[in-house]
Amino acid sequence: MPKLSLSEIQKVARLARIELANKELDKMTLEVGSILEFVDNLQSIETDGVKPTSQVTGLKDVWREDIVVNCQIPREVLLSQAPDVQEGYVKVKKVL
Amino acid sequence: MTELEYLSIGKAHELLASKKVSAVELAQYYLDRIKQHDNKVRACLYVCEEEALEQARLVDDKIAAGKEIGTLEGIPYTAKDMFLTAGIPTTAASKILEDYIPPYSATVIEKLNKAGAILLAKVNQDEFAHGGSTENSAYHTTHNPWDSGRVPGGSSGGSAAAVAMDFGIFSLGTDTGGSIRQPASYCGVTGYKPTYGLVSRYGVISMASSLDVIGPLARSAEDAEIVLKAIAGRDEHDSTSIELELQNLAPANSCTIGLLGSYNDLEQVKNFTDAINGASEFSEKEFIDPALALATYYILVPSQISSNLERYDGIRYGQSTNQANNIYEVYAKTRDEFFGPEVKRRNMIGTYALSAGYYDAYYKKAMQVRTILCERLDKLFEKFDVLVMPTTLTPAFELGSKNDPVEMYKTDILTVSANLAGIPAISIPAGVDEKTGLPLGLQIMGKQGDDAKVLALAREFQQKTDWHTQVKAIKR
Numbered sequence: 001m002p003k004l005s006l007s008e009i010q011k012v013a014r015l016a017r018i019e020l021a022n023k024e025l026d027k028m029t030l031e032v033g034s035i036l037e038f039v040d041n042l043q044s045i046e047t048d049g050v051k052p053t054s055q056v057t058g059l060k061d062v063w064r065e066d067i068v069v070n071c072q073i074p075r076e077v078l079l080s081q082a083p084d085v086q087e088g089y090v091k092v093k094k095v096l
Numbered sequence: 097m098t099e100l101e102y103l104s105i106g107k108a109h110e111l112l113a114s115k116k117v118s119a120v121e122l123a124q125y126y127l128d129r130i131k132q133h134d135n136k137v138r139a140c141l142y143v144c145e146e147e148a149l150e151q152a153r154l155v156d157d158k159i160a161a162g163k164e165i166g167t168l169e170g171i172p173y174t175a176k177d178m179f180l181t182a183g184i185p186t187t188a189a190s191k192i193l194e195d196y197i198p199p200y201s202a203t204v205i206e207k208l209n210k211a212g213a214i215l216l217a218k219v220n221q222d223e224f225a226h227g228g229s230t231e232n233s234a235y236h237t238t239h240n241p242w243d244s245g246r247v248p249g250g251s252s253g254g255s256a257a258a259v260a261m262d263f264g265i266f267s268l269g270t271d272t273g274g275s276i277r278q279p280a281s282y283c284g285v286t287g288y289k290p291t292y293g294l295v296s297r298y299g300v301i302s303m304a305s306s307l308d309v310i311g312p313l314a315r316s317a318e319d320a321e322i323v324l325k326a327i328a329g330r331d332e333h334d335s336t337s338i339e340l341e342l343q344n345l346a347p348a349n350s351c352t353i354g355l356l357g358s359y360n361d362l363e364q365v366k367n368f369t370d371a372i373n374g375a376s377e378f379s380e381k382e383f384i385d386p387a388l389a390l391a392t393y394y395i396l397v398p399s400q401i402s403s404n405l406e407r408y409d410g411i412r413y414g415q416s417t418n419q420a421n422n423i424y425e426v427y428a429k430t431r432d433e434f435f436g437p438e439v440k441r442r443n444m445i446g447t448y449a450l451s452a453g454y455y456d457a458y459y460k461k462a463m464q465v466r467t468i469l470c471e472r473l474d475k476l477f478e479k480f481d482v483l484v485m486p487t488t489l490t491p492a493f494e495l496g497s498k499n500d501p502v503e504m505y506k507t508d509i510l511t512v513s514a515n516l517a518g519i520p521a522i523s524i525p526a527g528v529d530e531k532t533g534l535p536l537g538l539q540i541m542g543k544q545g546d547d548a549k550v551l552a553l554a555r556e557f558q559q560k561t562d563w564h565t566q567v568k569a570i571k572r
Binding site: 016017041055059064073077080092094 | 196197199200293306335336338387388391392394395402406410413414415416420422423424426427429431435440441443444445446447451457458460462463465466467468470500501502505516517544
């Protein structure tokens with residue numbers, strides 16, 4: 001795997017929704033590159049036909065009854081942690 | 097007054113039940129210790145003095161009324177700042193959660209609360225548990241109680257330092273790749289990572305959901321087991337949690353022991369074979385190249401982190417930028433301002449590994465190697481009940497000595513496999529390094545659900561040796 005270019009890092013930062021200052025971008029490019037180099041030895045392992053493991057419990061389809069359980073925590077307590085609130089709602093900048 | 101230094105849970109319970117010490121006196125003893133000594137190690141982020149004393153008074157009322165108390169009733173403990181505690185600040189040692197007051201508590205905190213255990217303080221860690229030294233805390237660095245020029249390990253470094261300093265009898269930590277065991281090893285205490293799913297993750301700040309587990313750091317395997325029994329069990333709020341019969345522990349002499357043969361010259365391994373007979377060696381080839389396990393880990397974990405940390409959006413809770421002109425900038429500038437460097441790095445790696453065109457080469461590949469690793473371990477567990485190896489290859493390193501992220505990652509080289517396979521593992525003190533005088537940890541792993549066997553062997557070792565009591569000799 002080739003190391004990353006500056007423009008690739010910018011693209012990833014945008015996907016991750018993290019704004020990085022120009023100075024930080026250079027450092028990040030180097031560091032991310034060296035971490036990718038470090039994990040590169042995985043490519044030497046033959047994995048054709050090997051099933052991927054996404055979880056190790058073996059649990060399957062854990063269901064519960066589809067019933068409404070009322071939240072015990074008062075609305076004001078939950079809203080008290082939001083940075084911007086108006087008339088009992090969380091306030092967000094225009095999305096569309 | 098009765099001697100209170102380095103009490104075990106059992107001994108503290110005995111003192112409380114026989115009215116030799118009151119719960120308030122006991123809590124006050126630890127609160128005073130924190131006041132006197134925390135400036136040397138800086139383990140604590142928030143001390144809940146009033147709440148602790150209030151709870152202790154309730155226990156004393158119960159004792160005064162002649163009622164019987166449970167094993168954990170009145171037992172003071174600390175918790176890593178990853179655990180939500182209703183009404184008590186919880187930051188994950190991140191600036192993005194500065195001033196955050198959770199509206200509810202994690203299931204494990206609730207369970208300990210019901211059992212009557214007393215929360216003394218929230219303790220330091222690497223930001224969002226990303227790290228192995230606690231130097232990534234956005235608030236301050238914690239120092240190793242044995243040598244203030246060294247790290248306590250991490251990410252549960254505050255928990256390990258707190259237990260070693262006798263700030264409470266045990267501490268709750270989280271372990272995604274070694275974050276309980278590595279600091280336990282560096283601070284000379286016992287750190288136990290249960291089988292994945294055995295303890296509910298509800299209300300614990302997520303790092304990598306398919307690997308995260310919760311467990312105790314304590315004075316001994318015996319204490320760790322008491323805590324485990326109080327916090328384990330299926331929780332309807334965590335669909336990955338499981339119920340496991342924690343039967344009375346089988347004696348370890350019925351247990352076949354495999355020893356990773358590559359490290360026989362290390363002090364802690366020699367001390368183990370001196371104390372416990374009958375271990376047979378297995379090779380690194382039968383295990384898996386630890387470097388490969390580490391590489392697998394450092395793809396899977398940042399990927400799951402990048403998805404779990406999306407919730408910090410500057411909108412619903414936590415800190416938010418005031419520099420944003422649109423919704424994109426609310427996310428992007430909030431994360432830039434309030435995430436530390438390692439958190440940003442892991443987000444970037446994860447986002448890259450999951451992005452279009454790279455998923456197969458990184459994430460899928462790592463999940464496949466995870467399968468191979470699990471199969472190798474299954475094979476070893478056909479031959480052995482438990483596997484023994486060092487927890488870390490060196491004692492605690494010096495503060496500021498690992499500036500390269502990859503060098504820091506390598507301290508987890510022998511611990512990550514247990515997380516990838518979801519198996520139980522414990523680190524116990526098993527020696528003291530001649531050159532530095534620092535503690536050395538030994539790791540015991542078992543197969544999934546064999547927590548009892550792992551704990552039994554650790555207990556047997558601790559019955560035959562006194563390495564786990566060396567922590568009392570720390571110079572303060």
